[in-house]
Amino acid sequence: MEENSVKYDSDLFEFASYDKDESEHIAAPKYSYWKSVWRTFVKDKFTVGVAILLLILILFALIQPSVSGYDPLIAPNINNSEMRFIKPCAEHIFGTDNVGNEVFDVVWAGAKNSIIISFVCTFITMVLGVVIGAVWGFSKKIDKWMLEVYNVVANVPFLLLAMILSYVLGAGMGTLIFVMCVTEWVFVAFFIRTQVMIIRDREYNLASKCLGTSNWTMIKNNILPYLISVIMTYVSRMVPSLISYEVFLSYMGLGLGVTKASLGRMISIYTSYMNGYPHLFWIPVTVLAILSISLYIVGQKLADAADPRTHM
Amino acid sequence: MSNENREVILSIKHVDITFETGNKKKLVAVKDANFDIYKGETFALVGESGSGKTTLGRAILRINPCSAGEILFEGKRISGKISREEDRNVVRNIQMIFQDPAASLNERATIEYCVSEGLYNFHLYENEEDRVAKVDKALKDVGLLPEHKSRYPHEFSGGQRQRVGIARAMIMDPKFIVADEPISALDVSIRAQVLNLMNKLKAEKDLTYLFIAHDLSVVRFIADRIAVIHLGEIVEIADSETLFRYPLHPYTISLLSSVPMPDPIVERTRRHIDYDPSVLDQSGEKRELREIRPGHFILATSREYADYEYKLQSM
Numbered sequence: 269m270e271e272n273s274v275k276y277d278s279d280l281f282e283f284a285s286y287d288k289d290e291s292e293h294i295a296a297p298k299y300s301y302w303k304s305v306w307r308t309f310v311k312d313k314f315t316v317g318v319a320i321l322l323l324i325l326i327l328f329a330l331i332q333p334s335v336s337g338y339d340p341l342i343a344p345n346i347n348n349s350e351m352r353f354i355k356p357c358a359e360h361i362f363g364t365d366n367v368g369n370e371v372f373d374v375v376w377a378g379a380k381n382s383i384i385i386s387f388v389c390t391f392i393t394m395v396l397g398v399v400i401g402a403v404w405g406f407s408k409k410i411d412k413w414m415l416e417v418y419n420v421v422a423n424v425p426f427l428l429l430a431m432i433l434s435y436v437l438g439a440g441m442g443t444l445i446f447v448m449c450v451t452e453w454v455f456v457a458f459f460i461r462t463q464v465m466i467i468r469d470r471e472y473n474l475a476s477k478c479l480g481t482s483n484w485t486m487i488k489n490n491i492l493p494y495l496i497s498v499i500m501t502y503v504s505r506m507v508p509s510l511i512s513y514e515v516f517l518s519y520m521g522l523g524l525g526v527t528k529a530s531l532g533r534m535i536s537i538y539t540s541y542m543n544g545y546p547h548l549f550w551i552p553v554t555v556l557a558i559l560s561i562s563l564y565i566v567g568q569k570l571a572d573a574a575d576p577r578t579h580m
Numbered sequence: 581m582s583n584e585n586r587e588v589i590l591s592i593k594h595v596d597i598t599f600e601t602g603n604k605k606k607l608v609a610v611k612d613a614n615f616d617i618y619k620g621e622t623f624a625l626v627g628e629s630g631s632g633k634t635t636l637g638r639a640i641l642r643i644n645p646c647s648a649g650e651i652l653f654e655g656k657r658i659s660g661k662i663s664r665e666e667d668r669n670v671v672r673n674i675q676m677i678f679q680d681p682a683a684s685l686n687e688r689a690t691i692e693y694c695v696s697e698g699l700y701n702f703h704l705y706e707n708e709e710d711r712v713a714k715v716d717k718a719l720k721d722v723g724l725l726p727e728h729k730s731r732y733p734h735e736f737s738g739g740q741r742q743r744v745g746i747a748r749a750m751i752m753d754p755k756f757i758v759a760d761e762p763i764s765a766l767d768v769s770i771r772a773q774v775l776n777l778m779n780k781l782k783a784e785k786d787l788t789y790l791f792i793a794h795d796l797s798v799v800r801f802i803a804d805r806i807a808v809i810h811l812g813e814i815v816e817i818a819d820s821e822t823l824f825r826y827p828l829h830p831y832t833i834s835l836l837s838s839v840p841m842p843d844p845i846v847e848r849t850r851r852h853i854d855y856d857p858s859v860l861d862q863s864g865e866k867r868e869l870r871e872i873r874p875g876h877f878i879l880a881t882s883r884e885y886a887d888y889e890y891k892l893q894s895m
Contacts, residue, residue: 476697490686
C-alpha cells in the first residue's frame, strides 16, 4: 500500500487560467477550397508533367498554324513529284503527304480545329446542361415535363441527325458545333438532375428553406458547389470524347468541309496510303491519342482534387 | 399557474398530417393534435421515435402540409395556402434549430455565409459593415469568436456547430423557435452548455420554444409544459411539475419509468413499466383530450376519465 501512494508536492503544480475565448480558438491553419484543390493537384508530379505537355501541345496547335499559314485549298508543291511522300527526316520533321504538303503543318492545323470545336462544344453543352439540369433536379413539377423531353431528344439517332443537319446547313465549323451540341446537352442535364436529386433533400437545404432562401440561391450556393467534382469528371471525359467525335464525323465526311484542316479528314485521306507510307496514318493518330489521353488524365486529376475529401 | 390570461402565440387546432405512401395508402403521422403554446414558455413535445413529433414541428414551419385542421400564429392562420408576404412573415418569426448540426450546415459555405443567409434573404442590414457587425454579435451571443467567420463547418466541434445553427436562427430575431432535438446528436458533456445557452437567449430575447425531445430528463430541466405524443396522438399535456408528479396516462407512466437515474443505487431499484394498451377502455368510444385539472389534459374516453379522476384523488 505504501508503494502505491504518491506524495504530491504542491510546489510542482500551479493553477492554470481558463480563457473562454482561447478554448474556442481553432488552431488549424485556415482552409481555402481552391488553394487546397491546387495543392492536391500539384502533389502528383506525373500529372503535372502531363499537364505541362498538354499545355504546350494546345498552345502549339493554336499558334503554329498561323505561323505556317497552312491552307488545305493551297497545295504549293502539288506539281512537284519530288516533294511527295518524303519520309520524316531532319528537314521535314513529319515528312510530306500525297500532295507535297508538310505533314507537320497539316497535323497542327487539324489539331487546332479539333481542339477549338471540342472546347466550344464542351463549354456550350456544359453550361446548358448544368443550368437546365440543376433546375430540372430541383423542381418536381419541371421533372415531369423534362423527362418527356429527355425521352424524345435522347432517342433521336445521332448519326442520322448529323447527316441531315450537315446536308441542310452545309458543312462547316458552325454546323459541326451545332450538331454536336443539339442533343448532347440533354445527357449532361439528365446526369446533373440525378446528382441534384441526391443532395436536394439533405437537411442543410431544409435549413436554408427555413431561412427563406430562394430556389435559385439554393442551387447556386447549396447545390452546385457540391457538384464541382462530378462536373469536372464529366468535362474530363467529354473534351477528349468530343475530339474523337469530331474526328469521327469528319472521317465520315459529315464534319468540316474541304476548306478547313481537320484531323479526321486527314486520317481518312491518309488511310489509303497506309501500306506504303504508314507514317502518314500514324502521326495524326498519335497526336490525337496524346491529346485525348493527356486531357483525360489532367481532367480526372482535377476532378479528384476538386473533391474536398482528398484535401486531408 | 393559470393559463387563461396568458397570451397564446401559437395555436394548433385539430391538426392531422398524413403522408401518401403510394397505392392510395395513407400514413397518418399526426392525429388531431390540439394545443396552445403561450408566449414566453418552453413547450416540450415528447415521444418515442416515429411518434410524429418532428412532423408536427415541421408543419409549423410550413414544410409538411396539414391535411386537416389549422395552425395559428399570433391569431393568423399559417397552414395551408397563404400569401407570399405572410409566408415571409412566418419565416422571419419562426425559426428552427436542427437535430444534427453536421448535416444542417452547408459544408461548402463559410460560417459567415451560413449565419448571414437569413440576413441576405430579407436584406436585414443597412450596409456591408452593418451585416458584419450583426454576424459578429450573433456569433458572440452564442460564445463563438469573430475569427470563426472565415472557417468552414467541418472545422468545428459538434457543440460549436450546433451553436452556429443557433446563431443562424437567432440573427433573424424570431419570436418562436422550433428546436428539433437540438442536443440529441451532441456529446453528453456539452449538452448542458447548449441547453444553458438556449435558456440564456430565451430570457434575453423574449423567445418561445417548442422543444422536441425524446429524453425526459432533459425536458424536465428546460420545459415549462410538456405534451406527450404517442403514435401521432397527444395523450397527455401538463406543466412539467404536474406531469412528473401526477402522470396519469399509462404511456406517460411507462415513459417516465424509463428515465435512467444518475445514482447507481437508485438506478438498481428502478423498474421499467411496459406500456400495455389493453388496460385502456376497449369499448370503442372515441377518445378525446379532456381537461382533468386546470392545465392538465388527458386523452381518454369517459370511463377512462373517471378512472383517472379516481386515481388522482387517491394520489
